[in-house]
Amino acid sequence: MIKFKERLVELKLEKKLSSKEIAEIIGVSKRAVNEYLKGDINPSIQNLIKLADLFNCSLDYLVGRDFKQKEKTKD
Numbered sequence: 001m002i003k004f005k006e007r008l009v010e011l012k013l014e015k016k017l018s019s020k021e022i023a024e025i026i027g028v029s030k031r032a033v034n035e036y037l038k039g040d041i042n043p044s045i046q047n048l049i050k051l052a053d054l055f056n057c058s059l060d061y062l063v064g065r066d067f068k069q070k071e072k073t074k075d
Contacts, residue, residue: 002064005039011055011062012037026050 012022019033026033026047035041043051052062060066 003039004042004063005037007062007064008051009037011057015055022051022054025054 012019019037020030023030023033027050028043028047032041032043036043048059048062052059055062058066
């Protein structure tokens with residue numbers, strides 16, 4: 001099963017974003033993003049939602065519960 005940190009690294013590389021850019025967009029420190037990427041800490045549910053919005057994916061995909069990336073539909 002894919003872990004959150006692996007999926008986050010994958011999405012970060014895909015979008016070509018730096019840790020600093022992700023941090024600024026979701027409103028956390030660069031250090032926090034780096035800790036997410038290493039698997040040292042997990043983001044709060046609010047920050048998981050912000051990350052899913054940033055990467056335009058579902059929470060299930062982000063946390064490794066769904067293997068197919070499905071873009072979220074905008075209502």
